[in-house]
Amino acid sequence: xxxxxxxxxxxxxxxxxxxxxxxxxxxxxxxxxxxxxxxxxxxxxxxxxxxxxxxxxxxxxxxxxxxxxxxxxxxxxxxxxxxxxxxxxxxxxxxxxxxxxxxxxxxxxxxxxxxxxxxxxxxxxxxxxxxxxxxxxxxxxxxxxxxxxxxxxxxxxxxxxxxxxxxxxxxxxxxxxxxxxxxxxxxxxxxxxxxxxxxxxxxxxxxxxxxxxxxxxxxxxxxxxxx
Amino acid sequence: xxxxxxxxxxxxxxxxxxxxxxxxxxxxxxxxxxxxxxxxxxxxxxxxxxxxxxxxxxxxxxxxxxxxxxxxxxxxxxxxxxxxxxxxxxxxxxxxxxxxxxxxxxxxxxxxxxxxxxxxxxxxxxxxxxxxxxxxxxxxxxxxxxxxxxxxxxxxxxxxxxxxxxxxxxxxxxxxxxxxxxxxxxxxxxxxxxxxxxxxxxxxxxxxxxxxxxxxx
Numbered sequence: 001x002x003x004x005x006x007x008x009x010x011x012x013x014x015x016x017x018x019x020x021x022x023x024x025x026x027x028x029x030x031x032x033x034x035x036x037x038x039x040x041x042x043x044x045x046x047x048x049x050x051x052x053x054x055x056x057x058x059x060x061x062x063x064x065x066x067x068x069x070x071x072x073x074x075x076x077x078x079x080x081x082x083x084x085x086x087x088x089x090x091x092x093x094x095x096x097x098x099x100x101x102x103x104x105x106x107x108x109x110x111x112x113x114x115x116x117x118x119x120x121x122x123x124x125x126x127x128x129x130x131x132x133x134x135x136x137x138x139x140x141x142x143x144x145x146x147x148x149x150x151x152x153x154x155x156x157x158x159x160x161x162x163x164x165x166x167x168x169x170x171x172x173x174x175x176x177x178x179x180x181x182x183x184x185x186x187x188x189x190x191x192x193x194x195x196x197x198x199x200x201x202x203x204x205x206x207x208x209x210x211x212x213x214x215x216x217x218x219x220x221x222x223x224x225x226x227x
Numbered sequence: 228x229x230x231x232x233x234x235x236x237x238x239x240x241x242x243x244x245x246x247x248x249x250x251x252x253x254x255x256x257x258x259x260x261x262x263x264x265x266x267x268x269x270x271x272x273x274x275x276x277x278x279x280x281x282x283x284x285x286x287x288x289x290x291x292x293x294x295x296x297x298x299x300x301x302x303x304x305x306x307x308x309x310x311x312x313x314x315x316x317x318x319x320x321x322x323x324x325x326x327x328x329x330x331x332x333x334x335x336x337x338x339x340x341x342x343x344x345x346x347x348x349x350x351x352x353x354x355x356x357x358x359x360x361x362x363x364x365x366x367x368x369x370x371x372x373x374x375x376x377x378x379x380x381x382x383x384x385x386x387x388x389x390x391x392x393x394x395x396x397x398x399x400x401x402x403x404x405x406x407x408x409x410x411x412x413x414x415x416x417x418x419x420x421x422x423x424x425x426x427x428x429x430x431x432x433x434x435x436x437x438x439x440x441x442x443x444x
Contacts (some may be wrong), residue, residue: 018309025313032320036278040275040323140327143264146399198399 042068044135045104046095048121052133052160058102059095067093079212082087084109084169086212092221100125103221106137107213111205114141116150118209122217129217131162131171131210139202147202155195159206162188167214171207175200233390238357242364248341249372249411250418255341258332260407266389270370271325272332277316277366279310280342284350284362291351292344303346304337311336321398341369379410 042065049059056066077089086109091103101124117138122129134156142148142174148157162171166188172180175187192203248254255276263269286306287294307382313332318326326333336342345365350358381387384401386394400406 003297007295011298011301011305012294014305018305022309022312025316029316029320033316036320036323138327143403146402 015126038068040137044119044137047135048104048119048133049095049102050133052157058097063095064093067095077216079216079217081208081211084208084212086110086209087115088213088216094221102132103217104219105213107209107216108138109205109208109212111139112142112147112199112201116142116202116205116209118206118213120210120213122214124222129164129167129214131159131167131214133152133160134206134210136206143199144204146199147196149196149199150202155192155203158190158192158195158203159210161185162190162210167210170219171214173200173203173207176204176207235357235360235390239360242361242366242368243443245422246365247368247372247418248365249369249376250415251342252341253415254344255339255369256337258335258409259376260404262332263327263373263377263380263387263407264402265381266374266377269373269375270330273370274371275314275329275333276339276341276397277363279307279314279336280345280366280369281359281362282310283307283342284345284382285355287350288344288353288355288358294351300343300347303343303349303351307342308337315383327337329421332342337346341365348402375416376407378412379414383410 032106035178045064045068046057046061049064050055051058051180065072069089071093077088077090079086079088084090087107089106089108092106095102095104103122104119105122106117106119112118115138116136119135119137121132121134122131128209139148139150142150157159159171162185166185169180169188171188171190174183174189174191177183180187180189183189185189190207193200196203244249246252249256249259258272260270260275279301283306287303290302290306311334314336315326318329318333345361349361353361379387380401381389382393384393384403384406385397386397398406401410
């Protein structure tokens with residue numbers, strides 16, 4: 001009994017020392033970690049808000065920073081689209097530029113090894129919504145060399161600019177598009193099979209995430225539906 | 228250990244060659260097989276393990292006399308987990324991209340059996356400078372092993388090395404789990420072969436020396 005107590009006290013002393021050290025490291029890296037996370041998000045936002053034809057930002061850089069700084073805590077909302085479970089990760093960001101509205105959303109859908117996280121910019125102009133561009137934020141659970149290629153710009157560019165007609169029909173990758181007569185973006189078909197050989201599941205996850213975010217945009221953000 | 232080597236040099240060297248954690252001791256197989264899909268991931272994981280291993284070896288050697296035998300394992304794990312959490316926080320703050328690509332494997336360093344293995348088998352029984360050399364040697368051995376494995380898998384499986392494109396010939400199998408086992412198996416066999424050849428050569432040498440001595444007499 002005495003031995004057990006003695007051992008317990010000794011172990012406790014070690015744990016208290018470890019906790020003190022960790023507390024110190026946590027406090028001293030807290031701001032740097034926050035900055036690293038924010039700067040990663042800022043880079044992604046700048047990327048989706050760039051007009052890829054002219055290479056210029058559609059929104060003032062300072063405005064993006066301001067919105068990002070004052071965006072508050074992250075909140076995950078589970079959503080389902082045609083049997084696929086996905087997530088919308090709030091907050092979303094809204095920008096007003098020369099008569100058009102730009103929405104930036106972050107969402108996720110299951111890929112090969114875990115969630116694939118995608119940031120998407122939707123533009124609403126003259127009552128029409130279209131997908132402007134995407135940036136894959138996290139595909140770290142996908143197979144390197146296969147699914148993880150989605151992190152490269154080439155495969156992501158295949159998703160750029162999907163018109164409302166395509167979004168309404170639901171975005172699919174070309175391998176899943178057997179039932180669509182015309183395989184183009186107006187019909188929601190994104191060709192990825194040539195740039196992502198041997199990996200259909202990962203771009204499919206991106207397509208699912210886009211569908212989930214589009215539904216959320218339409219039903220909740222613009223439709224005024226309660227969450 | 229050879230007679231003309233110093234103890235310190237041997238302590239450092241054995242982790243890289245004769246007691247290499249990956250190819251000889253077959254320790255820490257989970258991160259070895261999982262992260263070596265590319266050379267850079269192997270290098271990053273290896274360096275993170277080296278830092279944790281060296282630091283935890285030093286601390287465990289320093290406290291080895293103040294650790295009751297019955298609860299030594301929980302105390303070792305506490306020390307190791309503290310260092311891993313520290314590394315995780317520091318990498319998140321200052322090397323964001325590497326932290327992201329190593330993902331789940333950083334927290335898993337806690338249960339990497341090389342680290343607990345060296346703490347129990349070496350650091351808890353030896354003075355601090357030997358413990359540090361042992362940790363460093365084992366860590367470097369592990370890093371080199373992972374780097375070699377990652378390089379071979381990346382070159383064969385993805386036609387690139389350290390992210391530099393080499394050619395378009397790719398065998399996807401090598402970046403998938405079977406490729407990890409196959410490459411590891413061939414490498415382990417290769418190093419074993421070298422070891423056997425070396426031992427045979429030494430034996431032959433010793434025999435020749437003995438015969439020469441006998442002839443002289």
